[in-house]
Amino acid sequence: MANTIDGERRRRELAETVWRLILRGGLPAASVRGVAEEAGLATGSVRHFFPSQAELHNFAMLELMATVTERVRAAAQTPDVRERARAMLEELLPFTDRTHAEFAAYLEFLDRSRIDTALEPVASESVRAARELVVTILTDLRTLGMLRPEIDVDTEAVRLHAFLDGLMLQLLVAPDLNSRQQARDALAGWLEALEVKA
Structure with missing residues (x-):
């Protein structure tokens, strides 16, 4: 249960990261790599939630x-x-x-x-x-x-x-x-x- 809650929280955090990038540079700025860099995560961590x-x-x-x-x-x-x-x-x-x-x-x-x-x-x-x-x-x-x-x-x-x-x-x-x-x-x-x- 805790893993599910943590996973949902991480997805929401990543969505907020996506929107920060979009607000700054439009949809192209919100690539998996860009989101990973903005969130301070490895690209693989982002791909775990969004393949x-x-x-x-x-x-x-x-x-x-x-x-x-x-x-x-x-x-x-x-x-x-x-x-x-x-x-x-x-x-x-x-x-x-x-x-x-x-x-x-x-x-x-x-x-x-x-x-x-x-x-x-x-x-x-x-x-x-x-x-x-x-x-x-x-x-x-x-x-x-x-x-x-x-x-x-x-x-x-x-x-x-x-x-x-x-x-x-x-x-x-x-x-x-x-x-x-x-x-x-x-x-x-x-x-x-x-x-x-x-």
């Missing part, structure tokens, strides 16, 4: 998904329904320096998953999880009578998800195109346009 770089990167992405999920859960505690929906969806966008680095690494991961099939399942799951969040938020707004009756939740989820992905890409690749505040305002405007008018 391949793909497994290491998959674990790091799963940790990122867990971090985003925690932030979404925290945002879900916002009392006002409109503010809650906006706050939850904002967690899918790079609005801080930390999340900017995280989402930049995430884009690198998605790109690499196109040619590395070992990464594809986690990449696909991350996109599905984002879509499910959008569907859940729209469904909740519909249940509360706040969504215009003619709006189809599934169709709108596709549109809103694509809009969020577009904003994320613009904020990462062309940050001078939209400020973070402009992106926040655009999201708020999109949600407002879905609401039942008094």
